[in-house]
Amino acid sequence: MTLIAQSIALFFLVAGTAFSLIGIFGFLRLPDVYTRLHASGKVSVFGVVFLLIAAILLTPLSAWKGLLLIFFVLLAAPSVSHALASAAYKTGIPMARVERDDLKGKLEKSGEEG
Amino acid sequence: MRRVQIAIPLLLVYLALSGNVTLPNLVVGALVALGVSSLLPVGNGAAFSWKRLPRFLWALIRYFFVVVTDILEGGLSTARLVLDPKLPIHPGIIALPAGSRTELGAALSAHAISLSPGELVVEMDDEGTLFVHCLDVQQSAQYAEAAQRLRRRLLREMFE
Structure with missing residues (x-):
């Protein structure tokens, strides 16, 4: 039983570390702030969630607390990504390699909201 | 009334997270929950039924x-x-x-x-x-x- 739990924990530990690394890798490779948010906001969150699952199995962290932490991470991460993307767009940071921008010109029209 | 409806689940989460259901903790949790819910805007969502x-x-x-x-x-x-x-x-x-x-x-x-x-x-x-x-x-x-x-x-x- 403990062997099975430990193997599962090990899998999540390795997967979590791998996804965290891929997130950093993506952060370095992608060209601008918006695409980089995809890497940090999704791939790295994936890594954190996997590491938390491993922590539930391996450390004295109780399952309920761990699941609540996962829930909060999943709740907070997209909000943070959105806040950063929105702030970046409003301060006028340009997008690299942009192919289409439906938001262009819309912001000036709606005034100084936000 | 809506604020109390929001405060009760908040209190339950607080108790679950702190993991002790003693009277002082209950009082502190209730105060925190009421404080947080008084800061939240009451939405225009459908009423609970x-x-x-x-x-x-x-x-x-x-x-x-x-x-x-x-x-x-x-x-x-x-x-x-x-x-x-x-x-x-x-x-x-x-x-x-x-x-x-x-x-x-x-x-x-x-x-x-x-x-x-x-x-x-x-x-x-x-x-x-x-x-x-x-x-x-x-x-x-x-x-x-x-x-x-x-x-x-x-x-x-x-x-x-």
């Missing part, structure tokens, strides 16, 4: 599975993109209807989009149009609408 509860829970469970699949797919596909030596991205911003008239519904819908593959909400206007940044504009423009329709239907069952 017992008759709607089963339908709400069923929609919530289905929505949960949709969102979990989206998270898994989003993480994996973004990871694959990042590791591709050619870095095949076609970034851009597209407009999508949020499709929920209540504030909570629109917020949840925006949240779900941010978790779904290669998409990230940048801005939202007064008419409830979401402006979504995508890693692959063509692909997202093709699939996002259908995915959004499914989420919208579930959100509508829950909050309207």
Whole structure:
């Protein structure tokens, strides 16, 4: 039983570390702030969630607390990504390699909201 | 009354997290919960009713599975993109209807989009149009609408 739990924990530990690394890798490779948010906001969150699952199995962290932490991470991460993307767009940071921008010109029209 | 309705689940979460149900902790938890709920804006969502509860829970469970699949797919596909030596991205911003008239519904819908593959909400206007940044504009423009329709239907069952 403990062997099975430990193997599962090990899998999540390795997967979590791998996804965290891929997130950093993506952060370095992608060209601008918006695409980089995809890497940090999704791939790295994936890594954190996997590491938390491993922590539930391996450390004295109780399952309920761990699941609540996962829930909060999943709740907070997209909000943070959105806040950063929105702030970046409003301060006028340009997008690299942009192919289409439906938001262009819309912001000036709606005034100084936000 | 709405504020107390919000405060009770907050108190329960507080007790669950701190893991001790003694009287002083209960009092502190109640004060924190009331303080937080007094700071929250009271939304314009549909009022709670017992008759709607089963339908709400069923929609919530289905929505949960949709969102979990989206998270898994989003993480994996973004990871694959990042590791591709050619870095095949076609970034851009597209407009999508949020499709929920209540504030909570629109917020949840925006949240779900941010978790779904290669998409990230940048801005939202007064008419409830979401402006979504995508890693692959063509692909997202093709699939996002259908995915959004499914989420919208579930959100509508829950909050309207």
